[in-house]
Amino acid sequence: MELGVGAYLKKINKSLVLSKIIKHEMISRAELSNITKLTKATISSQVSDLLEDGLIIETEQEYNSVGRKPIMLSLRQNAGYALGIDLDYQNITFTVSDLKGNPVHSDHVELENSNYDEILHLLIAQIRGYQEKFTDSCFGIVGVSIGVHGTVKNDETISFVPQHKWYNKDLKRDLEKILNTVVYVENNANLCSFAEKVYNFHQSKNLISISMYSGIGIGFLINGELVKGYHGYAGEMGHMIINPNGKPCNCGNFGCWELYASEVSFINGLSEKLNKPKLSYEDIENLVIERNPTVMEQIDKFIKNVSIGLNNIINILNPETLVLNSELLKLFPEAMSLIKSNLKASISNYKEIYISDFGTNACVMGACALAIKNFLDIPELSLSVDQVEFYNQVI
Template identity: 55%
Template sequence: MVTGDGAYIKKINRSLILKTIIEHGMISRAELAKITGLNKATISIQVAALLEEDLIYETQQEHNAVGRRPIMLSIKRDVGYVLGIDLDYKEIQYTLSDLLGYPVHHEKIFLDSEDYEEIVLLLVEHIQKYHKNCSHSRYGLISTVIGIHGTVNKEEEDIFFIPRYKWHSKSLKSDLKEKVNFDLNIHIENNANLSSYAEKVYHYHKSDNLLNIILSSGIGAGIMVDGHIHKGYHGYAGEMGHMIISPEGALCKCGNHGCWELYAAEPRLYEQLAQRLDKPVITQNEFYNLVNEKHPIVYEEMEIFIKYLSIGLNNIINLYNPETIVLNSEVLQAYPNVIEKIKGNLVSSVSQYGEIVLSKLGKDACIMGACAIAIQNFFEVPELIFSDSEKHIPFTNHKIEILNN
């Protein structure tokens, strides 16, 4: 039983009510009481407060039954916005989301520079632009969460290392807060952690033990244990690309030999194909065309790629016994029957897992996870579920016009 003073209990009840309204999209007071177990008086008091804060609104449902039409409660999704940012190598993606996790604006910019100070100023410029364009809403721009393709300290949220930029020990959060000309909640998080969170929030709601493996620039993993992101002691858990699978293998930039990402990350596959096909590079579109043509060299290299991918997955499965493994890879999306082929390589009688699936979010996973975490923090709910249910109010006409100056 939860005990505490009245203010604490009220906060718990508020969180439970908001969580339930978000999950169901539209719900009556009676259903709220039934699902949460709270009495009608508590529901009435809490709902009145949320209406006054402009966080929810009421609608009256049409129905053919005799009697009074039920009054439904929904989140007022356009009273505030959150900004998700994916800071990748040579590009930055920005997604502005309403309070139900629906994107209302998205843009991608390409970078000419790898200089930390220049990129900080660019981030500041865009954050301030989004803040200005959200000023019409009651709560404005509530928060921004930035996904980093590297290691992030969990206490101060400082960047420990971003391999492709070669940035060491950068206080991005502090630098942004110092330069942004208004008060804003800013959080920094590893991209794989955000991606795993997005997979749970948007698709795999009931999977409390979920692993999200990203095979793009290297191999990173987001780990959900008992419904929470597992970060490890410093915050650096999930760097599974540097698990050694071949002790006498190739030298990795990390200093070890035979790291997993040297054999089962997408760049390695493209390098191998370019070498065997005697081309300087292989583009993504060229790869897709070659797969569609069933080019024998591509199929040979893909079988090798899947073999090494499966070796790493076998190790991870034995370590974590996951319920759901989500593989985020455009290469795997393009290859036929790939999940069956991977499962065929996982033959150990010891290794146990629930399911292996391909990500439905793809490259948007990081940025959608960033938006979702910002929304969860704003509402202060213990768990966030964005359902695809038709009960959600359809997204209609509140897109944000973003100014360029």
């Protein structure tokens, strides 16, 4: 029994020490002891194990004073790599990051149909390719995380993906029984919120991320933890009804928020009004610059509909941080000021609201971060990437 307790405490200490090394990027043994309140002997033992594992490295810091140069500890970022996958409707994005979350490779694969077996074989072929490509690193691909645009149960099985019309699929096990790697399956909006927490808002304990692209997905953290609900379906606020007599939705109801406040709904509606199919973001940006009256009228309606849903969310959850993931809102300079002016709830409130810097890459960044956190087995992950660049190759 005592051996079991000792091993458990050693594991906790190891996770604590490693998480602090990652958070501070470079730190000395003495600083680690001071921050963690662990003895110098414990720190020395844990650091020795981490060095032997190949997870951290030692570096002599530049030092102008007399005496020994301090030895700094940092994560060995190229010891292994994480694979994040955004499994969307018409395409799949694959991004490989190092252990510090820096993207090192990205591919974009167009989908021809929604056939589950065909997409499963595509995923297997791609993942095997990355395993081979990064096999020379110490740990290779340390984990694969997949963001699904649908409902994912707490056991990581897929309940329903509306746009693919998938029901009750066990993608995790279907992949793991063929591939020699651990696979995580998560709702894409949850991964987006995890990315914002890990990379941008380290101190925010109550954060909501709202993805507004093909539909509306919401991931939220309360007291720093993802909230998933009883079955894992929490966050499907894109299907809260804002117009009871409104448009029919794939979910079976009428007037759902995402039918009025998602980017696809805006673009489809604008294309119809302008009689211009396949409008791009660049097309819309040019029309905004020209102050095209039809576009400006549609943007005004869009922002009002976005604000209706945000007011409801604020009243329900009272968030500290709201992050809107939308390329469309970035094209309209006045968007945020107009949204803020519409958030007039007096009962509840929020602290800050932003447009995400990650854009459509939020899901894969969160997926990579989740694989890293689980591989390192640490309680909390904080990463800093100065500028995220993706080198997308269309396959």
